[in-house]
Amino acid sequence: MINLTIDDRTVSVEKNATILQAAEKLNIKIPTLCYNEEMAPIGSCRICVVEAIKGGESLIVSACNTGVEEGMKVYTKSEKAIEARKFAVKILYSENPSVKLIRDLAEEYGVVEDINVRKSECIHCERCVHACRDVVGQNAIVLTTCGLSYGNDAPSLKWDFDKCIACGTCAFVCPTGAVKMHDHDGVRTLLTPESKQDFTLKKCVSCGSYFMPEVQAQYLMKKTELPADKFDQCMNCR
Numbered sequence: 001m002i003n004l005t006i007d008d009r010t011v012s013v014e015k016n017a018t019i020l021q022a023a024e025k026l027n028i029k030i031p032t033l034c035y036n037e038e039m040a041p042i043g044s045c046r047i048c049v050v051e052a053i054k055g056g057e058s059l060i061v062s063a064c065n066t067g068v069e070e071g072m073k074v075y076t077k078s079e080k081a082i083e084a085r086k087f088a089v090k091i092l093y094s095e096n097p098s099v100k101l102i103r104d105l106a107e108e109y110g111v112v113e114d115i116n117v118r119k120s121e122c123i124h125c126e127r128c129v130h131a132c133r134d135v136v137g138q139n140a141i142v143l144t145t146c147g148l149s150y151g152n153d154a155p156s157l158k159w160d161f162d163k164c165i166a167c168g169t170c171a172f173v174c175p176t177g178a179v180k181m182h183d184h185d186g187v188r189t190l191l192t193p194e195s196k197q198d199f200t201l202k203k204c205v206s207c208g209s210y211f212m213p214e215v216q217a218q219y220l221m222k223k224t225e226l227p228a229d230k231f232d233q234c235m236n237c238r
């Protein structure tokens, strides 16, 4: 028999058992999709991924086709396990958005919105990244890549709103409309493939129209060392 722990609970199973079978013995639920107990595990969907600690090393493995090992520690709901599962769900959903089973999973893991926008509009051309870094000089868009490979190793983007000055250049250069910007009721909204952010707009002290994001005015003030009142009026009233 092999002894291991799953979510800090000890279990003993036959030596040829899988992590999934060991978890079932403890009534710990691990989601599965391609797995069918009547067949040999396929291991294609990756929905069943868990974090396994073996010899001090943390690995992400699929529970349905990974055998148990003596002293192994398995975590089915650790941050790392959930992130990996979420990624598997995202990939599945991006390829099969109309399949109810997949859609339900995507909703459960909160990835519906991400995929809808990214898949439909962002083509990973990186124009926005370069424009923000080289033209605006803010470097507020970070290029990230995912660790797991599903034959889709396209980079993904992350907006750093601590650096962003809401200038809208990324929206302007985006060829597909994956980044959108619109001003409404004293607020500028930036919609990116992965997020949405509102910025307060400055009101012109003369005509009362909104003309520039507060954060951009502060940025320009700092850069030009001009007094604050130089940024109180819109272009038309100056």
Ligand code: SF4
Pocket (backbone or CB within 6 Å): 131, 132, 136, 138, 139, 140, 141, 159, 163, 164, 165, 166, 167, 168, 169, 170, 171, 190
């Ligand atoms: S709106 Fe923000 S992220 Fe976009 S180009 Fe301007 S500073 Fe960069």
Ligand code: SF4
Pocket (backbone or CB within 6 Å): 121, 122, 123, 124, 125, 126, 127, 128, 129, 157, 173, 174, 175, 176, 177, 178, 179, 193
């Ligand atoms: S958001 Fe637009 S500009 Fe940026 S990588 Fe995607 S398609 Fe290109």
Ligand code: FES
Pocket (backbone or CB within 6 Å): 031, 032, 033, 034, 035, 042, 043, 044, 045, 046, 047, 048, 049, 062, 063, 064, 065
């Ligand atoms: S259930 Fe599909 S990889 Fe395990």
